[in-house]
Amino acid sequence: MTTIYPIGEPGQPWLEKHKQAWLKLQTTKRCYQDDVITQIEALKDQFDCVEYGQLGYDKIFPLFLLKSKSWDNQKPCVLITGGVHGYETSGVHGALAFLSRDGKAYEQHFNLVVVPCVSPWGYETINRWNPMAIDPNRSFYKNSPAPESALLQEYLEKLGVEFLVHVDLHETTDTDNSEFRPALAARDGKTNQNWNIPDGFYLVGHTQKPQPDFQKAIIAQVRKVTHIAPADNENKLIGVELEQEGVINYDGTKLGLCMGLTNAPFVTTTEVYPDSKTATPENCIDGQVAAIQGALNFLK
Numbered sequence: 300m301t302t303i304y305p306i307g308e309p310g311q312p313w314l315e316k317h318k319q320a321w322l323k324l325q326t327t328k329r330c331y332q333d334d335v336i337t338q339i340e341a342l343k344d345q346f347d348c349v350e351y352g353q354l355g356y357d358k359i360f361p362l363f364l365l366k367s368k369s370w371d372n373q374k375p376c377v378l379i380t381g382g383v384h385g386y387e388t389s390g391v392h393g394a395l396a397f398l399s400r401d402g403k404a405y406e407q408h409f410n411l412v413v414v415p416c417v418s419p420w421g422y423e424t425i426n427r428w429n430p431m432a433i434d435p436n437r438s439f440y441k442n443s444p445a446p447e448s449a450l451l452q453e454y455l456e457k458l459g460v461e462f463l464v465h466v467d468l469h470e471t472t473d474t475d476n477s478e479f480r481p482a483l484a485a486r487d488g489k490t491n492q493n494w495n496i497p498d499g500f501y502l503v504g505h506t507q508k509p510q511p512d513f514q515k516a517i518i519a520q521v522r523k524v525t526h527i528a529p530a531d532n533e534n535k536l537i538g539v540e541l542e543q544e545g546v547i548n549y550d551g552t553k554l555g556l557c558m559g560l561t562n563a564p565f566v567t568t569t570e571v572y573p574d575s576k577t578a579t580p581e582n583c584i585d586g587q588v589a590a591i592q593g594a595l596n597f598l599k
């Protein structure tokens with residue numbers, strides 16, 4: 300099935316005027332300050348809150364992360380990121396829920412760095428891209444054109460710690476097929492081919508360091524709270540061959556994905572399905588928290 304997007308000319312990549320036309324259609328639908336910053340503020344007693352940068356768009360978006368107050372160089376370091384795609388709500392709220400529910404307990408074993416909302420403009424406008432029509436989750440590389448990616452990379456470079464594990468929290472939604480993939484194809488002057496949106500939770504591991512036992516442990520933990528996506532009739536999820544139940548691999552470094560951000564030997568990307576008949580916002584958050592628990596329990 301192909302979908303024609305209303306902006307641009309078929310077969311021609313977008314020009315600046317098309318990007319501007321797209322941006323004009325975007326509106327604020329929810330509030331980063333009320334939904335996210337208030338929760339970050341509430342965790343300040345327990346964790347160090349760092350403002351690692353600001354995005355200067357139609358307004359200023361401060362960027363925050365939370366990290367362990369009692370940093371212990373003997374302990375391995377954990378990186379959790381959410382909201383790289385701002386519309387993927389349970390990633391943002393899953394990162395925050397993990398810290399408030401479990402953060403203190405896991406600090407017995409790990410130093411934590413949690414970045415709940417990498418793309419707050421995307422959070423407010425329910426978008427995959429930033430205002431320049433750039434996907435931050437394809438922009439984690441040197442001299443990145445996306446400030447969402449560049450500012451986090453700069454901060455982590457300065458922090459200078461080696462991470463053992465990085466869990467990047469995402470969703471795969473029905474709007475990927477109805478809006479975001481057609482928009483991407485239109486921007487790049489390509490024809491969109493939709494794929495089946497997986498019904499359930501799955502993981503995207505890293506081709507260069509797949510760590511199948513680690514991914515398996517995460518799937519086992521998530522299965523306790525939500526269902527795992529079955530492969531399609533070609534044994535694929537989102538067009539990629541299944542590696543094991545609920546797991547596919549991407550080359551996160553080559554693609555500039557957030558999971559390629561560090562040299563951590565254990566990395567994964569969670570994909571929660573919020574449009575499932577049985578899904579609720581709470582259940583999606585529980586799925587994200589379970590994924591982090593599964594990852595850290597495997598390594599502690």
Ligand SMILES: [Zn+2]
Pocket residue numbers: 384387436469470
């Ligand atoms: Zn995503």
